[in-house]
Amino acid sequence: GAVVSQHPSWVICKSGTSVKIECRSLDFQATTMFWYRQFPKQSLMLMATSNEGSKATYEQGVEKDKFLINHASLTLSTLTVTSAHPEDSSFYICSAPALAGGGTDTQYFGPGTRLTVL
Amino acid sequence: GENVEQHPSTLSVQEGDSAVIKCTYSDSASNYFPWYKQELGKGPQLIIDIRSNVGEKKDQRIAVTLNKTAKHFSLHITETQPEDSAVYFCAARTSTSYGKLTFGQGTILTVHP
Numbered sequence: 747g748a749v750v751s752q753h754p755s756w757v758i759c760k761s762g763t764s765v766k767i768e769c770r771s772l773d774f775q776a777t778t779m780f781w782y783r784q785f786p787k788q789s790l791m792l793m794a795t796s797n798e799g800s801k802a803t804y805e806q807g808v809e810k811d812k813f814l815i816n817h818a819s820l821t822l823s824t825l826t827v828t829s830a831h832p833e834d835s836s837f838y839i840c841s842a843p844a845l846a847g848g849g850t851d852t853q854y855f856g857p858g859t860r861l862t863v864l
Numbered sequence: 865g866e867n868v869e870q871h872p873s874t875l876s877v878q879e880g881d882s883a884v885i886k887c888t889y890s891d892s893a894s895n896y897f898p899w900y901k902q903e904l905g906k907g908p909q910l911i912i913d914i915r916s917n918v919g920e921k922k923d924q925r926i927a928v929t930l931n932k933t934a935k936h937f938s939l940h941i942t943e944t945q946p947e948d949s950a951v952y953f954c955a956a957r958t959s960t961s962y963g964k965l966t967f968g969q970g971t972i973l974t975v976h977p
């Protein structure tokens with residue numbers, strides 16, 4: 747299947763600083779990518795849809811000024827957590843749809859980034 | 865919007881037994897149903913998926929069935945092995961959701977050797 751990578755795999759930062767997380771589609775192009783957040787022992791919560799060449803679409807309740815998304819190219823989307831606070835500590839995962847057989851798309855996930863804000 | 869309910873939340877089986885996880889969805893327009901396996905500290909891995917024009921799909925020890933009338937779909941794992949232990953998520957997507965998946969709550973599967 748298609749491969750999605752994330753960098754870094756984990757990051758620790760001080761409260762008030764900003765952190766950037768990269769999501770890359772390695773062997774396919776993705777005009778759309780999705781960013782999820784997952785708290786321990788919970789399901790994935792969609793934060794936003796990243797669109798190449800246009801603004802991201804945020805889910806209800808997600809602060810767009812806090813979680814900045816930039817889809818710079820067909821293989822790269824970045825999520826920047828601005829002025830991070832301890833409550834932003836979570837597991838952030840991106841995904842991207844890739845065409846499977848028959849022209850239909852399947853969504854592949856990155857390995858996730860563990861963010862800890864002290 | 866779409867709502868996906870997943871049961872059970874935890875499932876414990878002996879090695880070699882079968883495991884079944886069930887999901888129901890609310891939006892009759894949903895047409896794509898993937899299942900993901902997530903190991904601790906890792907991203908979800910697609911293990912099997914099914915589209916609404918198919919009633920059943922099988923891949924070795926894993927199978928998924930779909931009942932569109934009842935709006936539910938199930939994951940079947942046969943001959944379970946300890947390495948099958950993980951959290952399993954079902955999801956649903958509609959043709960009008962711009963690719964967005966709605967996830968179930970997850971099932972923690974433990975396979976005892």
